[in-house]
Amino acid sequence: WNGSWLLKARQMAVLAVLLDDVDRYNEVIQAVDVLDRLAAAGNSQIQLDNRAEVLKALELVRESLICGVMTDRILRENRGLLSRRYDLFASIETNFSTLKAIELSHQANDYSRLLNQALQIGTNVYREIQAVSPPLDTR
Numbered sequence: 001w002n003g004s005w006l007l008k009a010r011q012m013a014v015l016a017v018l019l020d021d022v023d024r025y026n027e028v029i030q031a032v033d034v035l036d037r038l039a040a041a042g043n044s045q046i047q048l049d050n051r052a053e054v055l056k057a058l059e060l061v062r063e064s065l066i067c068g069v070m071t072d073r074i075l076r077e078n079r080g081l082l083s084r085r086y087d088l089f090a091s092i093e094t095n096f097s098t099l100k101a102i103e104l105s106h107q108a109n110d111y112s113r114l115l116n117q118a119l120q121i122g123t124n125v126y127r128e129i130q131a132v133s134p135p136l137d138t139r
Contacts, residue, residue: 011076011079014072015069015072015076018065018068018069018072021065021068022065022069025058025061025062025065028058029058032048032054032055032058035047035048036048
């Protein structure tokens, strides 16, 4: 029981880090909100410098966090496929080797066929020349 719990905890470690980052992001959002409310209440000394840049940076962080959480979810859903990736790569490599061997065999068959055709044409030409021309007198 403890072993399976430890294994699940290790698998969820990345998600835990992401959720901690989400909590920190929410704390920053709350801090910005508090600063905005204090400024609206009349405290002109308390204001956020470069507010537009800060909000743009927060938006980029938000998008990164969403991407990270979605990526982790997809990887957890397809853990079985990922654990078999080495088997899949080996299978792909074997299939590629087989295709390469088939291609070489096909090339050898084409070469053999072309060579046989060339020899057949040469033999036919030789027979035609022999049939048309009289035998040479070799005296």
